[in-house]
Amino acid sequence: MTTTLSKGSNAGLEASGVASGTVVVTLSWQARPGLDADCSALLLAAGTGKVRSDDDFVFYNQPSGAGGAVRHLGKQVLGAATVDRVQVATRELPAAVDRVVVAASADGGTFGQLGALSVTVADAATPDSPAVRFDIGDATTETALLFVELYLRGGAWKVRAVGQGYASGLAGLARDFGVSVDEEPAAAAPAAAATRTLGGPAAAPVSLEKRRLVDLESRLNESRAPNASALVSLVKQAGVSLEKRGLGEHTARVALCIDISASMSGLFRRGAVQRLAERVLALAMRFDDDGAVDVFLFGRDAHVAPPMTLDNSADYLLRALKAHPLEGATFYGKAMREVREHYFGSSAARTAPLRERVPVYVMFLTDGEPNDRKDAEEQVRASAYEPLFWQFLGIGRRFPFLEKLDDLKGRYLDNADFFAIGEDELLGRNPVPDEQLFDRLMQEYPGWLPQARTKGLIG
Secondary structure, eight states, rough: OEEEEEEEEEEETTTTTOOEEEEEEEEEOOOOOOBBEEEEEEEEHHHTTTTTGGGGGEEETBBBEEEGGGGEEEEETTTTEEEEEEEEEEGHHHHEEEEEEEEEEEESOOOGGEEEEEEEEETTTTSSSOEEEEEOOOOOOSEEEEEEEEEEEEEEEEEEEEEEETTHHHHHHHHTTTTTOOOOOOOOOOGOEEEESSSSOOOOOOOOHHHHHHHHHHHHOOOOTHHHHHHEEEEEEEHHHHTTTTTOOOOOEEEEEEEEEEGGGHHHTTTHHHHHHHHHHHHHHHHHOOEEEEEESSSSSEEEEEETTTTTTTHHHHHHHHHSBBBBBBOOHHHHHHHHHHHHEEEEEEEEOOBBSSSSEEEEEEEEOOOHHHHHHHHHHTTTTTEEEEEEEEEESSSSHHHHHOOSSSSSSOOEEEEEEEEHHHSSOOOHHHHHHHHHTTTHHHHHHHHHTTSSBBO
């Protein structure tokens, strides 16, 4: 049975049927042409009612907070409705956090222009069977809206229907909770491209991408990493390739899947994998505002490794292989499942598009064919409904299965590309120039982006 709340009323989560302690909060609305919204969550500290740091703001470009206790699950179109979800594991929240606010900001208009605004709270075990529902029928000129808050009282978690709006948009809402938002000028893309700074007055308006590139150049020049100077050159070369394709100010999250099967031993030892990993890092520094590569390792099993950054890149693979020694098999599908669960909360089959503001670019590096062909095919088909692009790269000459994945039939959208490169082209006397390598890495991704937007995966 669903408990319907009115504005200002509350209900106990456990008393409403949420037994697991993990809830899924679903925001729902009927979108209009050129108008949409984006869900976010703020983790608030006991006593202050403010975020503790930048990490306590969870949204599409930072989809996890408090070590995964709060996760942005992503946006999806279901018939005439658009839904955006946040998952909160109340029992895993830090002791310092006693409230989680779930809000949204409108993109292209106001909440009064959106139809059928509502929010439901359900046990994560049964997300489509809401325990609590709150309908909002009085929205007018608000461009940001606080939907509900989960809060701890007397040792029990409760949910309160809030429905508080802000005509000042994301900036007004954020300031109330200790976050200041510097928005771009009106001529630029609006709040979706806002950048956040904690504490102190708002900075003068400036393009997020220009600020990011200035910060990147400064970090590279000031870094004491032994390969910093080489990365400066790589980032510039990556920029040349991206500018040619109109992606000079493109934002994406970047992941690297690395084969750690035993046959890769020589490639690691001779530095071939390191060379490729540094070039993926250069792309990430241009694409992603945190300048980091999310790393996944796969052999017999799949592993989520710490992100690769400028500061740890020089000896990253050495430490990664100490933590996860080479394994005696090659399972693509297991790695693909880890990637999808990391970014979208699920590796299950999909039949409807999942929409996010920021896409994910995955470079998938291997030297051999997989042991789980069927699972790999199923994962590529399922991920075609997600804003995720697979760039398969084979080190060697013959990869019939990767060629099959590149041209796989029955997908919602072609979401993969493949090319092979010889070890001599990586480390020989005449290696492939960096600019040419970046061109290969960007061969099909730029064409996938507009199709993904048209198909409702990015927006």
